Amino acid sequence: MYYVYPALFKPNPNGGYIVTVPDIKGCVTGGETLESSMKMIKDALNGCLCVLEDENIQPALSTHPNSLEINENDFVALIEADTTKYRSENSNKTEEFILS
Numbered sequence: 497m498y499y500v501y502p503a504l505f506k507p508n509p510n511g512g513y514i515v516t517v518p519d520i521k522g523c524v525t526g527g528e529t530l531e532s533s534m535k536m537i538k539d540a541l542n543g544c545l546c547v548l549e550d551e552n553i554q555p556a557l558s559t560h561p562n563s564l565e566i567n568e569n570d571f572v573a574l575i576e577a578d579t580t581k582y583r584s585e586n587s588n589k590t591e592e593f594i595l596s
Contacts, residue, residue: 502561542582
C-alpha cells in the first residue's frame with residue numbers, strides 16, 4: 497500500500513530533530529541531522545503502517561499539512577510510505593534478526 501502523511505519536525509534542544517507523524521499514534525523518532533531524521537521517520541512510518549495492516553486496522557486519513565499547528569522553529573514535510581516495497585526490502589533483515 498502507498499501512503500503520504502505529514503511529519504512534524506521539531507528542533508531537539510540537544511541537537512537534531514524530534515519527528516512525529518501526528519496522524520499515526522506512536523510514530524515518533526529523531527535524528528542528529530535533517531537527513532538522518534528524514535530517513536528515520538520514513539522507516540518509522542513504514543513500520544507503524546505495516547503493524548496496522550497486519551492487525552487489520554485502517555490507518556487514519558492523512559491530515560492536510562496546513563492544518564497542523566506548529567511553533568516558530570518547527571516545520572512540516574510530507575513523507576511517503578510504500579509498505580509493499582518496505583516489506584520486500586526488509587524481510588531478510590527481519591529473518592536475520594530472528595535467527596541471531
